[in-house]
Amino acid sequence: MFLVLRAEVEDALEGALSALDFPTDDLGIEEPPEDVESVLASSVAFRLAGEAGAPPPQVAGQIADEIDVDELTYVSAVQTEGPYLNFLPSDAYLAETLETATDEDYGELEDREESVVVEHTSANPTGPVHVGRARNPIIGDAVANLLEYAGYDVERHYYVNDAGRQMAVFTWAYETFDEDDLEDDPERDRIEYDLVRYYRTGNAFLENGPDEEVAEAEAEIESIMQGLEEGDDETYERVSEVVDQVLSGMKACLERLPAEFDEFVKETRFMRNGDTDDLVARLKDLDEAVYEEDAWQLDLEDHGIDKNLVFLRSDGTSLYATRDLAHHEWKFDNYDRAVTVLGEDHKLQARQLNTTLELLGNDTDQLEQVIFSWVNLPGGLGMSTREGTGVDLDDLLDEAIDRARQEVEDRLDDRIRDDDLDAEDIERIAHQVGIGAVRYDIVAKQPTKAITFEWDQALDFEAQSAPYVQYVHARCCGILEESAAQRAAEDASGQSPRAAGLDPETDLAGQGLDLESVDAGVLETEAERDLLETIARFPAVIEEAADDLEPHRIATFTREFADRFNAFYRECPVLSDDVDPAVRDARLALVAASKHTVANALDVLGVEAPRSM
């Protein structure tokens, strides 16, 4: 509804400005501070003061006079406050917001009939997913959800680096060493924890082993890479045995978040189908192509990139970057847009990729990157799979769930709501809260900022965390369930004509509450109106966050929303006996609207919305 209101205000303002012969290129539309009654404002009078030869407040007055409020649907009045123009919402604005928000899909924008492939995580299949990498699936999943809500047709891809030197090393190590050669037991009973030991042992051997044996190993690794390059089936099978096993374990870990994918795209696919060879041929034809030190490279200096892009090694094998170019052209063929979530260490490669794709004649406007900074351990220590440093995501999630479970149990005695949580409920809540807290903590921050990982901070269940927002959802459900129970009781005693209760799992249409007869006009308190205005903004927040690929804005919204809801909860009883029935119904609709808003906002973030907690 906010989007419609904004369009209406823009039209009205533009009309008024041109009627007064003022320029309309900058309408100065902004959102007013919290203590101002209006939902939209304009500071355009500041800029027009010089031209008008009058002080800004006077100009604002002129403009306000020029706008005929009677012609507007969602604006009830245009007021000036000094130089500012304030647009106040009409009853129709609030009524329609209440009505549309009681729909379960509230916040989902119209289908744009545009496909987007979101590639994220794409961690090399070398071992367990650690916390340093966890930012990628958490942000990536949220970006994909966000685009889906914004009306795009989204596919989620994990690009599997199964052709690089790392995998050749891994394959060699896996085939060469035995269980006896490995120093430690697996840290966890899952395949990637088992196999990563070979990878670590192999890398240590290559670094410190006897020269002669290392040379032999290198020869073997080289032959694996050559085999892959030539499309040799046997080599592919050998490497796949390692890749598929490790990947299956990583997949299981990511599913705990859950971060799920529509497709795991292997880079060997673009070697085996000939795309990489074709691409290399086309790259060689570019003006920027140079042959230096026996390797084919692209000199991108004229395009602002100092570092050459090597696309064919002196031994004739392709590189990750080469195959990624083929990969991206494939994306362009199959999707309207492509979004990639990358760590900041890949920034330069992303620029090279972009520039090269453009040189190859692609329209790179359809390619966007979301860059995030690294997660470090306290003391500035990094996380590495090869070296085995870092916190495993599995451990973080286990710890989060344990702490959440403890929290639920500690609070059990103090609960007022008589819904008797059983063991299964406790486990459910522990999972929803624990994992939700981890995801929220990461997705709520601007990805460009570096994060230092600290247990207590990541697992803080207090305000500004997932549980804070989840609690609002549980409160909504509590009220709706309670109302259902009350109505059922009334009906049983013949006091109420309404038989159906309200099921918080579904929307209100078709339930006992007759939305047609709900009158938003009875919502008169500031708390109610503030809440409704916040609900009204949700679709606009989705749109803006999606345009900029910034899911953290949804998290910011959930906090503002939770604040507003808690104010409403404190000041406006819904089910008390002394509440007028019309007010009660309107407030129930408001609670239902709140529930859908917060549930869907959390859904975008990939955080579950508990019915009780």
Added chain:
RNA sequence: GGGCACGUAGCUCAGUCCGGAUUAGAGCGUCGGACUUCUAAUCCGACGGUCGUGGGUUCAAAUCCCAUCGUGCCCGCCA
């Protein structure tokens, strides 16, 4: 050395792209309050900030420009 990002209360962060509403917002922590009333994982109040620093542009700068300092990342025939 060069490139890119980040620097806002003791701590963790919004706000910065698109400059505007006499006191720059939250949370944590500290201190003090609120559960006979739809769940207190909540709420109310107090304390706490030269928005890294210095210039500039502007009627107006946390926000734009320049410089500078600090931190992170990158500058491989690795991925």
